[in-house]
Amino acid sequence: MAFNDDEKPPTSNTGSTKGLVKIKPAKYFKDAAALTADTVTAEVEINATSSTTVREGLDLVAVLDVSGSMTKDGKIESVKKAMLFVIMKLTPVDRLSIVTFSDGATRLSPLRTMTPDAQNDLKALVNSLGANGGNNIQAGLETGLAVLADRVNTKARTANIFLMSDGHQTSGDARQVDPGQVAIYTFGFGRDTDHQLMSDIATKSPGGTFSTVPDGSKVSLPLSQLLAGLLTVVAQDVHLTITPKTEEGDVDTVVVAPSAEYTQATNATTGVITIKFGALFAGEGRRVVMTLTLKDVSAFSEEYDAPLAEVQHSFTAQGRPRDLQVQQDIQIKRTPFPSQAPGVSSKVPAEIARRQHAEAIRQARLLAEVGQLEDARYKLVDAQKALENNALDGGQRLVNSLRAELQQLIRLMDSEETYKAQGRPYALASETCHGRQRYAARGGDEEDVRLFATPRMDAYSEQAKSFEKDPTGPAASAADEDVKQD
Structure with a gap:
């Protein structure tokens, strides 16, 4: 398949690259x-x-699951609202394409330069989305990647995909898709999602992350966080x-x-x-x-x-x-005097402790996958003790986030049912966050773990909460207005 992007966006915010x-x-x-x-x-x-005054232009393809299961728990409506937030944030520097998939995949729009007219067209398109059929994630991904591969205008632009799905693939094998140099950010909705698959897709791509979205939660919150990052790519x-x-x-x-x-x-x-x-x-x-x-x-x-x-x-x-x-x-x-401390000194930086913490989460997840939940919890408790015994120099915010992450995981490994529904996606999101050194949502509307969140992400989190309450309000001002506020 071939998709040409005929619209050339205006040059992104230009300026000196010194000190970026x-x-x-x-x-x-x-x-x-x-x-x-x-x-x-x-x-x-x-x-x-x-500073966000100089950034690269964003080419974003939203690959949306519109299979029949998306009609449950209001998930398709939540996705619609989240996409409206995305559309309202983009500026004429950015371009957006929308791809949907169920039994197959359809490119609903080419990469559109986000002028006011394009925003209105895409809002109408999003509002008209319905859901039925099976779940062919591979077809959706391949179509989204084809849109980006056929771009004509690529200078000073970043290519990215948002992939959203709530279930297991019923045809195709998305693990076989080669992302090339495109970052894929995946969002798994609810307990029936194949979270491992969604995590594998993200980590196979350069820089992509996996975020988990529990049943009934507001999709615009985790989506807004990654959008905030993509609208501030400086290098x-x-x-x-x-x-x-x-x-x-x-x-x-x-x-x-x-x-x-x-x-x-x-x-x-x-x-x-x-x-x-x-x-x-x-x-x-x-x-x-x-x-x-x-x-x-x-x-x-x-x-x-x-x-x-x-x-x-x-x-x-x-x-x-x-x-x-x-x-x-x-x-x-x-x-000439030998080192006083064998191995690592008492001034162990936060980075070493964080990496050990992340490895403990991975090992606990592997234990939980084979039914050894008690051993998995012990692994996390040991990591918690190690965290408390280390004098971290990374600030109280880091310590609080790591502690909250472990406490939540211990709770989510309480039973096999809880682990499969919530513990597994939480652990996978934690692993991708630590591995990428980039924020990933772990679920919930009031999340207490915001490792690697940037100031713009914090701002968009609050805006998304306001947008969920009142989509007609001023919360979703365009990204250039956010720059002025910064």
Whole structure:
């Protein structure tokens, strides 16, 4: 199938790309290294600007489940209201296409530049949606991806899909669909959803997340959160390069901890490690943890600053060529006195604790999947104790969110029925959130876990709540009005 986008949107908000993404000096999880062979764990953090005045244009395809099961519990009406919120937020810089699927898939509209006329047309289209038939998620995804693949105008634009479904696929296999470079954000409605499938689809795509939407809840709330991010993409194709100082420095090897958020590759000749992140929303950050094995330099007897590696980041923005940033050094003070603490010091940063926390959730879910609910709860209780025993330096908000996440999961693993209906989707949403270092909704209208939520997401959450009460009110002002308020 081929879909041409004939409408060329106006240029997105333009301006200087300087300072859109910055890198912080490396932090160490050990105060000093011995002069003998030793290892040091370091963290490098990059952050996107919190300003939303310069952003990429959004090309969004909403792939909507209109199978017969969507008529239950008012789900199709909830989806309609959520899509109206989306339409009202988009500006002429953005484009939207709507695809529906049941037994097959239909592209209801091409990518439309969101002029007032287009908004009115798409509102009428959304209001006319009905639901019947089976559930062919594969057909819906393939149609949505075809819309994006056939774009003519792609400069300074991001390609994304919102996929919403409430059931199990009755034909096709959506896991076989290749997302390419398109981020797919999936939303699973209610207890009958194939949550594992929806999570797999999201995590197979670059940067996508899975959010769970309980029965009877307001879809516009979780949908608004990801929309807030997509309307503030300030940088794409973000790279971080780490050049070990193996010849002139004190490092033997550098090993970067794996993460679902980035891909990494090491040049066999130079040893340079390249990490690729994808796109960053305004206010987002990414943390990379690495272990550096140091050389034995016990012949030296004086304290000195040892170079270990150089780091440099780059990105594209506003369709301009890759912007290489100034290199920064990773170095550490070496001393003739051995390290006082074995392994990790008492000043363990929040990032290490958060990753351990996320791994405990994954392990607990795997135990629950084979019916070992008691062992799963014990795993979470142990993680809770570890959290309380660590002095985290990430702020009280992080501690409160991690604690709330564990407490909720323990409750949702109380029985097999509760786990399948609520615990599994909650755990999967938590895993995708931690793995991506990006917000994902875990369900409920008053959610108490907002890890990685950006300021714009917080604002849209409140606006969506107001919109649910009164869709004709001023809550869903266009995104450019939000920029002025920022």
